[in-house]
Amino acid sequence: MAVVPPNSQQEMRRRNLSRVLYAVAGAGPVSRASIAGRIGLTRASVSTLVEELLRAGFLVELGPGRSGGVGRPGNALALTGLGPCGLGAEIGVDHLTVCAVDLGGRVRARIGDETPNGEAGPDSVLRRLSSLVDRVTTEAGAAGLRPAGLAVAVPGLVTRSSANVVRAPNLGWYDTDLGARLGGPGASLPLTVENEANFAALAELWLAGEGSARRDFIHVSAEVGIGAGVVIDGELLRGTRGFAGELGHVPVQPDGPRCACGGSGCLEQYAGEAALLRAAGIAVRGAGGRTAALARLRARASDGDEAALRALRRAGRALGIALAGAANLLDPRAVLLGGALTGLAPWLLPALEGELRQRTTTPGNVPEVAVSAVGSDAPSLGAAHSVVRTVLNDPLPYAVAH
Amino acid sequence: MAVVPPNSQQEMRRRNLSRVLYAVAGAGPVSRASIAGRIGLTRASVSTLVEELLRAGFLVELGPGRSGGVGRPGNALALTGLGPCGLGAEIGVDHLTVCAVDLGGRVRARIGDETPNGEAGPDSVLRRLSSLVDRVTTEAGAAGLRPAGLAVAVPGLVTRSSANVVRAPNLGWYDTDLGARLGGPGASLPLTVENEANFAALAELWLAGEGSARRDFIHVSAEVGIGAGVVIDGELLRGTRGFAGELGHVPVQPDGPRCACGGSGCLEQYAGEAALLRAAGIAVRGAGGRTAALARLRARASDGDEAALRALRRAGRALGIALAGAANLLDPRAVLLGGALTGLAPWLLPALEGELRQRTTTPGNVPEVAVSAVGSDAPSLGAAHSVVRTVLNDPLPYAVAH
Known part of the structure; x- marks a missing residue:
């Protein structure tokens, strides 16, 4: 046989x-x-x-x-608006978000928490995350939904097909296995962990419409660091070890400032939040300071403040140089700006697009540049939808018994 | 129904x-x-x-x-050593190669022609190519083989799934449709046209063994220009328009020398053959001059000539910077040097590997660096094997009638 x-x-x-x-x-x-x-x-x-x-x-x-x-x-x-749902979470440098998305793609519960996570250590952060997961699970349960899995977006490198955060310098996490540490009822759910830029790119792919323009793109997302998700023919590029998309460490001025990664002149040294605020002469103060400082940068740029405009031009140029290299290598249809870059796009784009046009090898080769349509919840939404799609890909194991 | x-x-x-x-x-x-x-x-x-x-x-x-x-x-x-075979051709800047490969992967006929193609214009070059294709077809026919298709490697950008060479500056070809221009009996064969770096990378994938190390890599090939073939999970990355892999135009010093592509400080301005020979103080003279000049560069480097060694270190460093950016984006398992770089590897590698180690974000993320196993015929071999694989993928349409 x-x-x-x-x-x-x-x-x-x-x-x-x-x-x-x-x-x-x-x-x-x-x-x-x-x-x-x-x-x-x-x-x-x-x-x-x-x-x-x-x-x-x-x-x-x-x-x-x-x-x-x-x-x-x-x-x-x-x-259905009942039955299996996906739980998506984001561990940001200064916030946590957990949401529940039903099979139809509707967000049915969402809880956020604005607390700096950078110095708290993984145990404390994951304890708070577990409690948010429990609360969202309870809220979703009251609406007739039961989680089919939990997916977590983190600002760091995650070994492919594992829950191990190899390196998240902005959280101070190294070789931190979320599978072993996540407690509470959430611990019994199937767990996926992925770089936040990857989940943000997947959210863009899955939620921003069905156009072919959105099946080959580089989605740049900045929070404290700069990451990217590379989508090719509708598939996320993960890389051999799971570390693809580290746009923030593409060299743009090889003899430029030293970077925490060990290199020098990395994109993050010009267009990362810290570099950008420093160049604009804006200090970050206390908890919630990053958000306030970015708002101040936007306000000053709107007012025509020369230091702010110069810092944004320099960042836009660095983004354009790094993305021109990426475009020459990957030939994507579009480059999408997400995360904190969205609000700064009006000042970043002119220099960014100028470099991109000048440095791509042929006129037909210049990718479209656009601002992400999904917004700042992209990582947790991408995470929740990844669980929903696991159910849609093979529904019967998730059916209720009759 | x-x-x-x-x-x-x-x-x-x-x-x-x-x-x-x-x-x-x-x-x-x-x-x-x-x-x-x-x-x-x-x-x-x-x-x-x-x-x-x-x-x-x-x-x-x-x-x-x-x-x-x-x-x-x-x-x-x-x-079988009889029946369908693949014809592969390479149009180089100063050579033509055509070969026939049988279903078992054996090269059964091969003709080369060393003539500068750069100023001859497409009609003259393609007439000579057609005549080589006819000669190889005759030789293969005498051995009981009949071509199932012809695949041509060109040093330029080719629109995905077309025979249109959008841009091959080193040949002086722009929007040159090979399908419309290739005459002779070869004209009746199914025709594929692809960038030579892509076919070289495919040759590496298909011919250099089955190890997983060879299913995720960037294959750099230098002739007059520098190109790369990106292979991800055993598949060639072509890009939205077919223009992926343009490593030669990744910026390595954004304010560096102007490049013919319109950018400045592109990798080709440091590690391209012309830049390398110029930096080493070696002139190219007459037909076949490139090959002789490269041999002179190797000889001087072996003799410890400081200008030659300095030029090679500079080129190795530029390759390392561009490849570090590519590795951070793509997380490949290996970086392979092919084409003219093979013979220069002993002098390029130390600086190249140094930059790569320093600029990749985490120790586990440094790709292996190796020299291509296939050699300088990689583009035409990759081309011929692409036809062979078309037959192996779906053999029955190629069966002889009984």
Whole structure:
């Protein structure tokens, strides 16, 4: 007897169930006929798959006339607002965020906590994170949702397919295994840990629309450090060890200032928050100081303060140099600015785009430059959606028993 | 009736035929039992597939005892030395190469031509290329081989999935469509055109062994310009437009010398052949002058000439800076030096590796650095093998009628 090949009937059914769920997720309330058209199966096959997904509780049938289209009334389908959900968390340098996202992509619970995490040590931070996870789980539970997994975004290098934070200098964490340390009810959930720039890029890929322009891009996200998520053909590039996307340590002036990474003249030394504020002559004071200092930088730039404008031009130029190198290597369709860079984009972009245009090898090779559409919650949203997609990819194991 | 899904029985059989061929290609003469073990199918299934491939002429059964293993004699299988073959060509700045590679990966015909192509214009160069293609086709035909396709490596940017050379400054070609211009019998063959650095990287992936170290790497190849092929998880990164891998135009000193690309301080201005020879005080004279000048550079470096050593250190440092940026972005397992860099590696590597170690964000993140195993024919070999793999991926359309 032959070994069961990977493309068996069972595997095909599993894949088709997933395709139906993604078709509904992508289109909102939608008829069986429209699903059939989208995924290239017959209406009869789709009806069988839909019945199974209705029985298992992943889809709901909306009332007549809600589909907005032609055909029999009462046939519009939507993803359930009950059952499995994804928990996403972000450990920032001075905040924690936890949210719950349902299968339809709606944020159903969200709790934030603004406390500096940089000197607290992993145990204290993870204890607070566990308590936020518990509170969000309780809130989601009251709404009929149960977490299918927890994904955590961290500002550091994470070994591929592990929960081990190899290096997060801005938190002071080195070789910190979150799997072993996360306590509370959250500890029993499947856990994923990923660099925050990676989850932010995935949020951009999954949430900012279906255009092909958003399937090949470099998403730059700055908080205290500068990271990037590289998406190629709709897939996140993780790298051999999981450390890809370290744009902040691309050299832009090889003989420039020393960097904590051991190199010199890294992008972070010109466009990182600390360098930017220092160059603009703005001091960071106390807790919440970073946010206030960035607001002051924006205000001064708006007022035409020359030191602020010069610091932003210098940062924009450094970003343009690093991104020109990245664009020559990767030929992305777009470069997207996220995180703290979003609010500074009006002053960063002219110099950034100038360098990019000048330094890419051919006019057709200049990527589009745009500001991220998702916003500052991108890391925790990307994390929560990664769990949701685990369910959509293979729903049946998450079905409630009948 | 359902639309035939992509994973039908027929598709599965096609895929399994391909897996058997790759198992034989990867192992040399091999028994049915050993194939079954390698691809995870039963011996009975493999026997059926093998019979079909023997009938269609892709496999041959070697005489008894040739398998070197246990079991019934006469059961060692090998890929045929007859039938479909791949034609690979390289258009270099001062040479043309065409070769024919059979399904077993053996080079069965190869013709080279050392003439400067830089000022001849595309029509003249492509006329000579066509005549070489015809000669190699005739030679291969006499050995019982017929070309299944022609793949051409060019030193320039090629639009993804097209035969259009957008820009090859060292040849003086701009928007040159090879499909429309290649005459002769070769014109009736399926044609693929690709950047030479990409085909060189693919040759490294396909020919230099099966180790995982060779599935995530940046392959740097220098001829007159510097290009790179980026391989991620065993796949070549082409980029949105097909222009990925332009390592030569990564900025290493943003205020450095102007480059023909419009930028300044590009890697090519420090480690490109012209820059290297100029810095070492070596002039290039007449046809074949580049090769002679590079040999002179090697000789002077061996003799300890300070100008030569300084130029090579500077080039090695520039390569290290550009590659550190690339490594921080892509986290490859290895960096491989190919093309003209191979012969200069002993003098380039110390500075290159020094920069790489210093500028990658964490010790575990430093990629291995090695010299390409394939050699200077990598572009034409990669090209020919790309055609061979088209056949191995889906053999039946290439079967001779019985």
